[in-house]
Amino acid sequence: MxxxxxxxxxxxxxxxxxxxxxxxxxxxxxxxxxxxxxxxxxxxxxxxxxxxxxxxxxxxxxxxxxxxxxxxxxxxxxxxxxxxxxxxxxxxxxxxxxxxxxxxxxxxxxxxxxxxxxxxxLGRVLPSAWQQRVKMGARMPYRKFLGSVRREDGDHxxxxxxxxxxxxxxxxxxxxxxxxxxxxxxxxxxxxxxxxxxxxxxxGLDVAGLDTQAERPNDSLGVVEAELLRRVNDVVPRERRTPAYSRHVKGSFVPGQLVGSAPRDSFAVPDNHVKWIEDSSATVIAALRARPYDVVGDLDDLRPSLADDGRTPDQVSEDELLAAATTVLARLELAPADSLDAALDAIAAHLLTRTSATGR
Incomplete structure (x- = not known):
């Protein structure tokens, strides 16, 4: 036992x-x-x-x-x-x-x-959760996602x-x-x-001498990369956004071809969402302080950390998206595209072909 x-x-x-x-x-x-x-x-x-x-x-x-x-x-x-x-x-x-x-x-x-x-x-969880949804095939824009979370509705x-x-x-x-x-x-x-x-x-574990360097690649996306993937998802027909498609995108495409295709920048929280995030966080912290649990760390670290120099995906330009898409096409060994729409179509077609070929 x-x-x-x-x-x-x-x-x-x-x-x-x-x-x-x-x-x-x-x-x-x-x-x-x-x-x-x-x-x-x-x-x-x-x-x-x-x-x-x-x-x-x-x-x-x-x-x-x-x-x-x-x-x-x-x-x-x-x-x-x-x-x-x-x-x-x-x-x-x-x-x-x-x-x-x-x-x-x-x-x-x-x-x-x-x-x-x-x-x-919550300030860091929200952008991360939206990214995760996009990796799984979601098409919902970032601002719409935040509004849906705030209203506690939708299927998220x-x-x-x-x-x-x-x-x-x-x-x-x-x-x-x-x-x-x-x-x-x-x-x-x-x-x-x-x-x-x-x-x-x-x-109660002695972890002395154990390596803590991450071995798995960091597949966190910057604002441009995440918005590019959302646009690709938007091109893929709903009936083709299957679990197999999501597994291939998240497990292979994101870490192998998408990460690093654009300069990294932080996600911002739009001004109209800041107060409810701060208020929600304060309510949770107060409730936790009133409970006799074993808290490891500082509950004040649950106050939202909001990037002062970040951007939202809708602030990304078409030129930035095309530049990132061009890098992705080169990594996939596909011909360059002369427009963003053509690049999105080419990337989506490749992902669907790979999903069908692997049967995953």
Missing amino acids: ARRAFLHVGTAKSGTSYLQDLWWRHHDELRERGLLLPGRARRDHFTAAALVKGMSSVVDDLDEHDRGAWDRLVEEARAWPGDVLVSNEHFADTPADRASAALADLGSAADEVHVVVTARD KFWRYQDIIAILDTWTAGISPERVHLVVVPAPGAPRDELWLRAASVL
Whole structure:
């Protein structure tokens, strides 16, 4: 039986990929130091989260073996005498009854169950979340996305992955407050490994000597690159924007051909959205201060960090987009285009052809 089971449930865009990359890279070393990541690879935790939350778009395509992913993680935890960590941001979007059942499963396999939530300020999360949507094939312009989030409407599901209070309420029923850990993502300017060290302190983990340099390419996009991809998505017919298309774009095209095609600049938040972002953040911070959770970091780091020198995608010129598209075409070994529309068509056609050819 495990000593402690830590379930890291998100939130999305709060350094989860960075932490998970390091945890899995050092899987063997962490095991030697008493922390088990059950399963064979990071994908197993995603599959387990999909099963726990009832993510039909994933679960319906699983084979019989993969449908047992969550149960296998629990059984591995039960057979391990030390600490166990399961991490995936899709746990955040889980109905309360399913969350309760998952906590009960872990409670049967460990002496203590701990819930870990990582949180990042809304000023940085919003542009990052829009980028993520665009990588998955979305066509919604940035300003329209912000308005939809503000009104809490549309199909973006933003708050289901970012409402820190609601996520905590879902995942902490029956959990002692001292076993609920809120890890705050440091404000800009903090050392790169500060989030890693904060998470390690929650886990009671000695991470001395472990490399924290990211090995996976940074696929964060600048304003021009993100808007170029949105325009490409706009060219692709709706029926062709399939999961296979999204996987190819996010996994291959973005890191391989799009990143670095234009000078980097920061995303700005339009003036008409600043106040509600600040007010929403203040409300969350006040609510968290009133709760007896274990907070690692400074809650004031959840106040929105807004770029003073940034731009919004609608401020990008057609010439900038064409210059970036020309670089992308060269990287794809395609002929240059004499207009932005022609370049968008050529890139979209290439992506669709690659999606069909790989069958992914």
